[in-house]
Amino acid sequence: MFPAFRFREAGSVLMTPMSDVTPADLPRDLGFTMPAEWAEHAATWMSWPADDDLWFGHLEGVRAEFAELVRTIARFEPVHLLVRDEESSADARARLGRANVTFHDVPLDDVWMRDNGPIFVKRDADLALVDWKFNSWGGKFNWSNDDRVPEYVAGQLGTHRWAQPFVLEGGGLEVNGRGxxxxxxxxxxxxxxxxxxxxxxxxxxxxxxxxxRKLLWLDGGLENDHTDGHIDTITRFTDERTIVTSVEPNPEDPNHAVMAKNLADLRAMTDQDGQPFRIVELPLPANYLEGAEGRLPPTYANFYIGNGFVVVPQYGDPNDARALEVLTPLFPGREVIGLSSRAIIEGGGSFHCVTQQQPAGTPWMQDA
Structure with a gap:
């Protein structure tokens, strides 16, 4: 495995944590980049929910919704499912039946694979991954087991892993596949x-x-989002030049001003070629949802894009159908499927948060 990462800050070169890193050690210099989510997948990685306390007494409903989500994804592509103990394994197997799922016995703290899992990178057909530090959104919950998941995935696939000393969650970054x-x-x-x-x-x-190559910044996310405002809860790429972003029309709602500012900023941004993006407005759920720790952050932007499908969270809300109407034409050739996430949102996230795509490709290892 490569030692670590050559990092440049404000024109200087910092070696972290080792001083013998060469330019060839970097994914960029070896030609590896993160593909867009709509690129072909080999599989989806997920973790099975456990611990009723973590779900504020909603575990049964969460598992029912997870089972429907896993079965839906497995109709289109293989699913790798991490299970933390014998009870979780037995429960998942009973609910999923003959679905196209491979089970992995891995100690886990929670289920948010988007954030604690690896981020895959590709060079032509070569596949590797980047392993970021995970500290549970700034130390909010336990994370020691979840932080080990990328190393496990790399070992299972036999692929190269760049271990980074920096904290980064996959839900905090959206890419369009063009830089x-x-x-x-x-x-x-x-x-x-x-x-x-x-x-x-x-x-x-x-x-x-x-x-x-071009990093664009919005100010913030949804009220009471324990991730501190992940981009995947509000604003997403649907193709290289199209961005769908959440809006809140009620000026009395605390999300209104932040979403309006994000919308205005997006309209002023340009893509890798200096061209304006196509910006599409996506409603937030109309109803206020209260959870065990205050207001919940339900959103339709937390959809997941896979091989021939898009799964969109639904909350039993008046805006559920409208969200599907907005998103369906943005994904020609894919089946846009609404599934219930009313129980899952009790944990603070939804479908994109609990999935991590493995792009199609051949696992690559650095020559010794």
């Missing part, structure tokens, strides 16, 4: 993740590791 990335200041710039790392520093970091 443009989207994130939020409210998440990336918290002092509980990478203290002192600036916008310029992140731009260098993501260019070197994921091939993001």
């Amino acid at each position: 443009v990335g989207l994130t939020t200041r409210s998440c990336f710039l918290t002092d509980t993740r990478n203290p002192g790392l600036t916008e310029e520093g992140y731009a260098f970091l993501l260019a070197d590791t994921l091939g993001v």
Whole structure:
């Protein structure tokens, strides 16, 4: 495995944590980049929910919704499912039946594979992964087991792993596959993740590791989002030049001003070729949802794109159908499927948060 990452901040070169890193050690210099989510998948990685306390007494409903989500994805592509103990394994197997699922016995703290799982990178047909530090959104929950998942995945696939000393969650970054990335200041710039790392520093970091040549910043996310405002809860690429973003029409709602500012900022941004993006407005759920720790952050932007399908969370809300109407024409050739996420949202996230795509490709290992 390569030692670590050559990081440049404000024109200087920092070696972290080892001083013998060469340019060839970087994913960027070896030609690896992060594909867009709509690129062909080999599989989807997920984790099975456990621990009723984590779900505030909603575990049974969460598992029912997870089973429907896993079965739906497995109709289109293989699913790799991590299970933390014998009870979880037995429960998942009983609910999923003959679905196209491979089970992995792995100690887990929680299920948010988007954030604690690996981020895959590709070079032509070669597939490798980047392993970021995970600290449960700034130390909010237990994470020691979840932080080991990328190493496990790399071992299972027999693929190269770049282990990074920086904290980064997959839900905090959107890419269009052409070198443009989207994130939020409210998440990336918290002092509980990478203290002192600036916008310029992140731009260098993501260019070197994921091939993001143009990093665009929005201010913030949804109220009471424990991720501090992940981009995947509000604003998503649906193709290289189209961005769908959440809006809240009620000026009395705390989300209104932040979403309006994000919308205005997006309309002023340009893509990798300097052209304006096509911006599509996506409603937030109309109803206020209260959970065990206050307002919940339900959103339709937390959809997941796979081989021939898109799964969109639904909440039994008046805006459920409207969200599907907005999203369906943005994904020609894919079946846009609405599934219930009313129980899953009790944990603070939805479908994109609990999935991690493995792009199609051949596992690659660095020559000894």
